Amino acid sequence: VVKQHGLSRATLAMKNWYGVLGGHRARLHQDIHRSVVDLAAMMKPTLTVMDATRILLANGPSGGNLDDVKRLDTVAASTDEVALDAFGASLLGLAPAEVASIALGEQAKLGRADWRSLKVEEIAT
Amino acid sequence: VKLFVWIRRGWQAVFLGLFLFLVAVTTASLVRGYPVEWFLGLDPLVAATSALSAHTLARALLWAVPLVVLTLVFGRFFCGWICPMGVLHHAISWAARARRTTARVAGNRYLRAYRVKYWILLAVLGMAIAGSNQAGLLDPIAFTWRALATSIVPALDGAVGGPYQGLRHFHWSTLVAALFLAALAANLFLPRLYCRVLCPLGALLGLLAQRSLFRLTGDRRACTDCDLCAADCQGAAEPQARLRVSECMLCLNCAASCPSGAFSYRFLPSPDAHEESIDLGRRKAAGAVVAGLAAVPLARASDGVDPRPDPRRIRPPGALPEHRFLERCVKCGACMKVCPTGGLQPALSQAGLEGLWSPILVPRLGYCEQSCTLCGQVCPTGAIRLLSLPEKLGQPPREEPVRVGSAFVDRGRCLPWAMDTPCIVCEEVCPTSPKAVYFKVETVVARDGKERRLERPYVDLERCWGCGICETRCPVFDRAAIRVTSVGESRSPQNRIMLKGGRL
Numbered sequence: 001v002v003k004q005h006g007l008s009r010a011t012l013a014m015k016n017w018y019g020v021l022g023g024h025r026a027r028l029h030q031d032i033h034r035s036v037v038d039l040a041a042m043m044k045p046t047l048t049v050m051d052a053t054r055i056l057l058a059n060g061p062s063g064g065n066l067d068d069v070k071r072l073d074t075v076a077a078s079t080d081e082v083a084l085d086a087f088g089a090s091l092l093g094l095a096p097a098e099v100a101s102i103a104l105g106e107q108a109k110l111g112r113a114d115w116r117s118l119k120v121e122e123i124a125t
Numbered sequence: 126v127k128l129f130v131w132i133r134r135g136w137q138a139v140f141l142g143l144f145l146f147l148v149a150v151t152t153a154s155l156v157r158g159y160p161v162e163w164f165l166g167l168d169p170l171v172a173a174t175s176a177l178s179a180h181t182l183a184r185a186l187l188w189a190v191p192l193v194v195l196t197l198v199f200g201r202f203f204c205g206w207i208c209p210m211g212v213l214h215h216a217i218s219w220a221a222r223a224r225r226t227t228a229r230v231a232g233n234r235y236l237r238a239y240r241v242k243y244w245i246l247l248a249v250l251g252m253a254i255a256g257s258n259q260a261g262l263l264d265p266i267a268f269t270w271r272a273l274a275t276s277i278v279p280a281l282d283g284a285v286g287g288p289y290q291g292l293r294h295f296h297w298s299t300l301v302a303a304l305f306l307a308a309l310a311a312n313l314f315l316p317r318l319y320c321r322v323l324c325p326l327g328a329l330l331g332l333l334a335q336r337s338l339f340r341l342t343g344d345r346r347a348c349t350d351c352d353l354c355a356a357d358c359q360g361a362a363e364p365q366a367r368l369r370v371s372e373c374m375l376c377l378n379c380a381a382s383c384p385s386g387a388f389s390y391r392f393l394p395s396p397d398a399h400e401e402s403i404d405l406g407r408r409k410a411a412g413a414v415v416a417g418l419a420a421v422p423l424a425r426a427s428d429g430v431d432p433r434p435d436p437r438r439i440r441p442p443g444a445l446p447e448h449r450f451l452e453r454c455v456k457c458g459a460c461m462k463v464c465p466t467g468g469l470q471p472a473l474s475q476a477g478l479e480g481l482w483s484p485i486l487v488p489r490l491g492y493c494e495q496s497c498t499l500c501g502q503v504c505p506t507g508a509i510r511l512l513s514l515p516e517k518l519g520q521p522p523r524e525e526p527v528r529v530g531s532a533f534v535d536r537g538r539c540l541p542w543a544m545d546t547p548c549i550v551c552e553e554v555c556p557t558s559p560k561a562v563y564f565k566v567e568t569v570v571a572r573d574g575k576e577r578r579l580e581r582p583y584v585d586l587e588r589c590w591g592c593g594i595c596e597t598r599c600p601v602f603d604r605a606a607i608r609v610t611s612v613g614e615s616r617s618p619q620n621r622i623m624l625k626g627g628r629l
């Protein structure tokens with residue numbers, strides 16, 4: 001789910017890997033972009049699905065109220081997590097460069113930040 | 126008659142099972158609308174102390190009224206048929222009973238020490254009159270609740286991996302379990318020692334049963350003085366002589382063991398057949414009441430109630446103002462058991478002597494979940510009011526949420542403040558909108574001389590209601606770098622900082 005985030009600016013596909021951690025994962029926030037990318041490098045998913053049916057624009061990632069939610073009715077899927085994050089960031093009005101983990105992900109050869117250069121298919125239902 | 130003994134055992138099993146069921150479902154995921162407060166609601170001691178101290182009865186406590194009426198008519202059957210702690214005492218004293226009948230008869234003689242429970246009752250009522258409800262310390266329902274909720278169930282859970290996510294910790298609850306297990310172990314020395322000597326609820330029911338309309342009555346003409354009736358008498362009511370009505374728990378063992386069938390349960394039997402009086406001693410009884418009355422100002426001289434609160438005395442949302450809270454809470458621990466985060470803990474010293482084992486929020490262990498009002502739902506006494514969610518959150522037309530305390534950043538321990546290191550966890554988890562924890566982006570010169578931009582957390586006390594999730598989640602491991610104290614709590618007009626906000 002696409003959400004605004006105070007430190008990383010946006011919580012998207014790669015940051016989802018925080019969810020597999022238990023214990024004192026809060027400590028990782030001291031170097032959040034590096035941690036997000038390191039976690040993403042751990043495993044290459046076959047397909048990543050991003051839910052942007054409703055996105056949270058402010059007061060995220062928890063908290064916020066319904067005024068901060070925008071309804072997009074969009075679901076995106078990609079084999080490239082970095083591209084998907086770049087696309088997600090654009091939904092929040094952020095350029096890929098504004099979310100540090102996207103650039104770091106590209107450096108780590110996890111994917112491409114320029115999602116428009118990929119073969120994008122749009123399906124309306 | 127044997128049949129009736131089996132029916133009594135059946136009821137005991139049913140009520141113990143029901144009690145354990147209601148304790149077991151008192152967790153956030155299972156509680157639904159179960160009346161988990163029912164056993165304490167049935168408890169006339171809790172109702173009596175609540176009525177004397179708070180001058181009101183919470184709705185759940187109205188169940189005590191029919192029990193009082195039934196006791197006036199039928200006697201002290203609650204102890205022998207319903208009380209879950211009584212069932213445990215009964216079972217253990219049965220398992221540990223002496224082989225020789227004469228030894229059992231001797232163990233069931235009435236002792237003058239059995240009057241102590243009446244003095245305890247009077248002292249507890251005295252404390253209630255003085256405004257402090259201490260019924261829960263020795264009341265068997267509250268005691269059993271507390272021991273199960275804060276120690277025995279979590280210990281079982283930790284041992285076998287039960288329904289909680291991980292092991293729950295309740296501060297110093299081993300002490301509660303040790304006292305509870307000691308009370309059960311006392312049956313090895315004397316059957317039902319706790320019920321006979323200490324139980325203030327048994328004492329209250331004994332007083333009510335003193336002139337009960339129905340009584341077990343032995344026919345002296347049929348009696349052969351074999352004393353078998355006293356071999357298994359639960360209450361030490363001496364059925365072999367003149368049965369002591371106030372001590373009789375109606376377990377019916379006397380009737381079942383009488384070889385000549387001399388016992389019957391009679392309506393308005395001749396008073397000569399029974400010992401009705403309880404020799405409390407007028408001066409001793411008055412002394413007990415006075416001791417109870419005096420204990421409260423003494424306890425308050427040590428800790429006070431409202432003017433000088435302990436900063437750690439963070440009460441659950443919906444808790445009444447402290448004086449009114451202490452008039453009601455019986456420390457049963459249901460709120461602690463149902464709390465989904467495990468943050469509600471039994472107080473040791475944080476709430477004063479009177480508040481021993483009453484609930485306080487310890488945010489380092491668990492926070493107050495924004496969308497949860499379960500502690501008020503399960504509270505039997507109304508010490509924690511049941512809030513509606515809009516009321517708790519202060520949704521319009523309300524102007525204020527229910528505040529339990531306020532958060533403060535400890536700049537000496539906070540990563541961005543003290544270590545020039547980024548961290549945003551407190552802001553990230555803050556559930557209010559807009560967030561009470563917010564950042565100011567500040568450019569600092571680090572030790573290496575380089576400039577660094579840091580998001581440093583601040584707390585907006587107009588937004589913060591003290592849920593404590595920032596303290597729970599703060600990555601500074603032992604003592605968090607953001608901590609909640611009770612100041613700003615809605616229930617107290619004194620415990621305030623801000624001029625604006627937090628009106629009652």
